[in-house]
Amino acid sequence: MTSLIFASEGFGLNLNIFETNILNLAVVIFGLYKFLPGFLGKILERRRTSILSDLKEAEERLSESKAALAKAKEELASAKQKADKIRNDCKARAEAIRLESEKKTVEEMARIKQGAASDLNAEAARVTSQLRKEAAELAIEKALTILPRKLDSKTQDKFLKESIKNIGQN
Secondary structure, three states, X not given: OOOEEXXXXXOOEEOOHHHHOHHHHHHHHHHHHHHHHHHHHHHHHHHHHHHHHHHHHHHHHHHHHHHHHXXXXXXXXXXXXXXXXXXXXHHHHXXXXXXXXXXXXXXXXXXXXXXXXXXXXXXXXXXXXXXHHHHHHHHHHHXXXXXXXXXXXXXXXXXHHHHHHHHHHO
């Protein structure tokens, strides 16, 4: 009972509605057409909303990240400036300390040199005084040994009178 059109060669059209399940297919297609857009639409709308929400969050995180990056770059530049200032201040302080140290060293060397010269002068004066004293003692001693032999009593009287006369004039 099949009615096949042009079925002689192996290809044909079967027009029997019950045999070909066209009714079942029509019901399924109508059901899909009627109910699938609402069901699928809700799923797709939820997915779309979720994707849009994720995109919005990603854009917010991106803008926050950009702001944080800009702030970090500013802080880095500020830190570099502070580091350069500290480095320059340290160099200036080190130079000042070096100059102060050199100045103190020169002053200390001058003080030591002056002290040494003062000590040398004092020692030279002491030695000169000692030599004068010793020379005077030697001269007196020599005079005392020579005078008694050269002075007779008449010369001694004359010397004493002149000495007394000189004492009275002072």
